[in-house]
Amino acid sequence: xxxxxxxxxxxxxxxxxxxxxxxxxxxxxxxxxxxxxxxxxxxxxxxxxxxxxxxxxxxxxxxxxxxxxxxxxxxxxxxxxxxxxxxxxxxxxxxxxxxxxxxxxxxxxxxxxxxxxxxxxxxxxxxxxxxxxxxxxxxxxxxxxxxxxxxxxxxxxxxxxxxxxxxxxxxxxxxxxxxxxxxxxxxxxxxxxxxxxxxxxxxxxxxx
Numbered sequence: 705x706x707x708x709x710x711x712x713x714x715x716x717x718x719x720x721x722x723x724x725x726x727x728x729x730x731x732x733x734x735x736x737x738x739x740x741x742x743x744x745x746x747x748x749x750x751x752x753x754x755x756x757x758x759x760x761x762x763x764x765x766x767x768x769x770x771x772x773x774x775x776x777x778x779x780x781x782x783x784x785x786x787x788x789x790x791x792x793x794x795x796x797x798x799x800x801x802x803x804x805x806x807x808x809x810x811x812x813x814x815x816x817x818x819x820x821x822x823x824x825x826x827x828x829x830x831x832x833x834x835x836x837x838x839x840x841x842x843x844x845x846x847x848x849x850x851x852x853x854x855x856x857x858x859x860x861x862x863x864x865x866x867x868x869x870x871x872x873x874x875x876x877x878x879x880x881x882x883x884x885x886x887x888x889x890x891x892x893x894x895x896x897x898x899x900x901x902x903x904x905x906x907x908x909x910x911x912x
Contacts, residue, residue, distance in 0.1 A: 706811070709815065710835035711818045711843045714821075721759060723753065726816065730786055738788045740788065788814070794831045794832045798830055819835075849885045850889070859882065859885055
């Protein structure tokens with residue numbers, strides 16, 4: 705039975721890279737994939753998924769008003785769809801997560817969602833909350849804090865590189881706007897320092 709998957713992480717963990725590689729694996733075997741990305745995220749251009757290491761692919765866009773079950777059904781009329789990939793899945797609405805669950809259940813197509821779990825204030829995004837509740841399988845894509853520990857939190861930075869504690873939940877940005885931290889350093893609002901970088905180098909082993 706096809707499943708709804710939620711692959712989550714903090715910022716700059718390589719979610720888009722994993723998504724594009726997984727889609728490529730299907731295409732390499734002669735299967736068709738349907739890629740979706742939130743319209744609000746146009747950093748790589750409208751309707752384009754791009755990774756920091758240079759991989760990219762065209763994607764259909766969705767807004768809050770998009771019926772994703774119908775969207776996949778229409779795509780299936782044009783060509784077979786063997787898997788659906790959703791980037792920036794934190795921007796899904798709760799209803800859209802239910803629609804994607806129906807895609808898996810009604811059409812037997814695996815749906816793989818990739819996104820952030822929490823925002824810069826440590827609060828769940830609505831789409832992520834729904835995915836955590838409804839997904840058949842959850843997987844964390846790991847990255848590390850400057851100290852070497854696993855990063856689970858996201859901090860937002862202002863133009864001076866200082867941590868912002870208030871503001872709108874959604875502000876689109878990349879490495880210049882967000883940094884991933886472990887819970888301890890996120891709570892302390894502590895960014896990397898020269899001594900912190902030294903501590904990182906002296907701490908062996910991968911994030912767990």
